[in-house]
Amino acid sequence: xxxxxxxxxEAEDDEISLLDLLQVVADNLRLLVLGPLAAGxxxxxxxxxxAPTFTATTxxxxxxxxxxxxxxxxxxxxxxxxxxxxAGGIKSPADQYVAFLKSRSVQxxxxxxxxxxxxxxxxxxxxxxxxxxxxxxxxxxxxxLITIDASDxxxxxxxxxxxxxxxxxxxLMNRLAITEAQQRRVFFEKxxxxxxxxxxxxxxxxxxxxxxxxxxxxxxxxxVEGLAKLKASITxxxxxxxxxxxxxxxxxxxxxxxxxxxFAMRSQMDRAEKAEPPSTGGSDSDYITKFRDFKYHETLxxxxxxxxxxxxxxxxxxxxxxxxxxxxxxxxxxxxxKKAQIAMLTTLATGFALLLFIFIRQALRGAAQTPESAExxxxxxxxxxxxxxxxxxxxx
Numbered sequence: 001x002x003x004x005x006x007x008x009x010e011a012e013d014d015e016i017s018l019l020d021l022l023q024v025v026a027d028n029l030r031l032l033v034l035g036p037l038a039a040g041x042x043x044x045x046x047x048x049x050x051a052p053t054f055t056a057t058t059x060x061x062x063x064x065x066x067x068x069x070x071x072x073x074x075x076x077x078x079x080x081x082x083x084x085x086x087a088g089g090i091k092s093p094a095d096q097y098v099a100f101l102k103s104r105s106v107q108x109x110x111x112x113x114x115x116x117x118x119x120x121x122x123x124x125x126x127x128x129x130x131x132x133x134x135x136x137x138x139x140x141x142x143x144x145l146i147t148i149d150a151s152d153x154x155x156x157x158x159x160x161x162x163x164x165x166x167x168x169x170x171x172l173m174n175r176l177a178i179t180e181a182q183q184r185r186v187f188f189e190k191x192x193x194x195x196x197x198x199x200x201x202x203x204x205x206x207x208x209x210x211x212x213x214x215x216x217x218x219x220x221x222x223x224v225e226g227l228a229k230l231k232a233s234i235t236x237x238x239x240x241x242x243x244x245x246x247x248x249x250x251x252x253x254x255x256x257x258x259x260x261x262x263f264a265m266r267s268q269m270d271r272a273e274k275a276e277p278p279s280t281g282g283s284d285s286d287y288i289t290k291f292r293d294f295k296y297h298e299t300l301x302x303x304x305x306x307x308x309x310x311x312x313x314x315x316x317x318x319x320x321x322x323x324x325x326x327x328x329x330x331x332x333x334x335x336x337x338k339k340a341q342i343a344m345l346t347t348l349a350t351g352f353a354l355l356l357f358i359f360i361r362q363a364l365r366g367a368a369q370t371p372e373s374a375e376x377x378x379x380x381x382x383x384x385x386x387x388x389x390x391x392x393x394x395x396x
Contacts, residue, residue, distance in 0.1 A: 021359075031354060035351070036351035036354065040346050041343070047339040048339075053152065053336045055149050056159035057162065057328060058148050058165075058166065058326060058328035060166055060322050061145055062097040094140035095140055101165055102133070108125065109168045109171070110165070111128045113164065116132055135161075136149070137151075148162050150328065151335060155331050163327060170321075185311035185312055185314075188308040192304040196301055199294075199300075202293045202297045202298075205293070206290045206291055228296040228298075228299060229296075231296050232300045233299075235300065236300070237258065
C-alpha cells in the first residue's frame, strides 16, 4: 500500500527548489554584482573614444495641390475638359516627395556637390550613396510636414547637408511635372505647340491658293467657318473619349454621355457636309478646302490656348514652391553615442549572461554527482570532441 511513496520522494528530489536557486545566487553574489559593474564601466570608458555624431533637422511643407479648384475649372471647359483627367490622382503627395528625396538623382547631386566619395572614403559612387542614405532619415508626419535628419561628425556640415536636400529637391521639381496642374500645363503646352505649327502651315497654304472673284462670290466665310469649328469640336471630343478610357469604364455615365455628344456632333457634321453646295470650279473648291482647314486649326489653337492659360493659373494657385518651416542649424548637442544608455545596457546584458552561466555551471556540478548523469555528461563531452575534430578520450 505504501509503494508509491519512494517515487513521490524521488520526483520531489528531482525538482529544483527555489531555495537552491537563491543559494546559488548568494554564493556567487560578488560575481553577479562586480562583473556587470566592471563591464558597464569598461563600456562607458570605451564610449569616450568614439567620435561624437551630431544630427541636424530641417522641416518643410511640400507644394499643396488644390484638386477641387482644378476640377471645377475642368467642368466648364467644354469638349476639352476631360483631356487632363488622367493627370491627377496623387494619393499621398508627402510620401511622393519623400521618395524624390531618396531618389538617385538627388543623391548623386549631393555626392557630387559635397564630394562624399572622398568624405565617406567610398570606392564607388554607389557606396557613397549607401553611406549617405545611412546618415539621412526622411519621414513625413501626419501634419503634412516632411522632416529631414542629417547626421555627421561635423555639426556645421550636418546642417548644410540637411538644407541641401531641399535645394536639390527644388531643382528636381523644376525638371518634373509633379502636381496635377503642372501635368495639365505640360500636356496643353505640347498640344498648343503642335496646333500653332499646323495653323501656320494652313495659313500659308490658304495664302498660296489665291483669292479670285469667283471664290469671293461663293462667300464661304460663314458656312465654312461653322463647319471647321464643328470639325474641331469633334476632334476634341474624340481626344476626350480617348483620355477618359484611362480612368473610366465604358459603362460609366460620363463616358456614355461623352459618346452621345460625339455621335450628335458627327450627325450634325454629316448633315452640314450634305447640305454644302457643290463647287463650280477647281479654284473655288481648292480655296474653300484650305479655308476650312485654316479655320479648323485656328479653332483648335484657340481651345488649346485657353486650356494652357487655365492650367498656368491653376499651377500658380497650387503654390509649386517648397516652404521651409524650420531650416537646419548646427546642433549644439551630440546625438550619439549615448554613453549612459550604452553603459546601462552593457551592465544588464552582462548580469543576465553571468546569471545564466552560474545556473548552468551549478546544474552540471549537480549532474556529475550521480552515475547516470555522469555517464550522460561523458557521452556529451565525447560528442563535442568529435564535432570539434578531437580524438575522444576512452574512459569507461
